[in-house]
Amino acid sequence: MDRMTEEALCDVQAQLHALRIVVRAIVRTHPNPVALVSAWRDALTEAATTNPVAPSGWRSSDYLTERMRACAEDWTAELVELAVPSPDLPLGIVEPSADDQSRSQPRSS
Numbered sequence: 001m002d003r004m005t006e007e008a009l010c011d012v013q014a015q016l017h018a019l020r021i022v023v024r025a026i027v028r029t030h031p032n033p034v035a036l037v038s039a040w041r042d043a044l045t046e047a048a049t050t051n052p053v054a055p056s057g058w059r060s061s062d063y064l065t066e067r068m069r070a071c072a073e074d075w076t077a078e079l080v081e082l083a084v085p086s087p088d089l090p091l092g093i094v095e096p097s098a099d100d101q102s103r104s105q106p107r108s109s
């Protein structure tokens with residue numbers, strides 16, 4: 001892989017990672033996470049009828065369409081996991097991840 005392609009790919013991966021962090025934060029703080037997942041599914045249905053934001057030569061790409069569907073399914077599963085409470089917790093309470101718990105622990109000096 002040439003240097004420019006590698007840098008572009010790294011930029012896209014970094015943006016995707018940042019967006020996933022933002023989505024997790026939104027889901028965890030949303031007052032009605034189940035409604036948020038429902039709105040996400042509505043947006044996916046709407047997106048299926050529009051062209052992806054991609055260079056014009058790629059918009060009709062079956063590969064791009066399949067990859068976008070796969071990513072959307074992954075994100076949907078992740079959103080549901082974050083939004084739906086575990087049976088051990090009261091309704092509407094989402095258990096924090098290990099990352100959240102480690103950030104909330106006081107640091108020892």
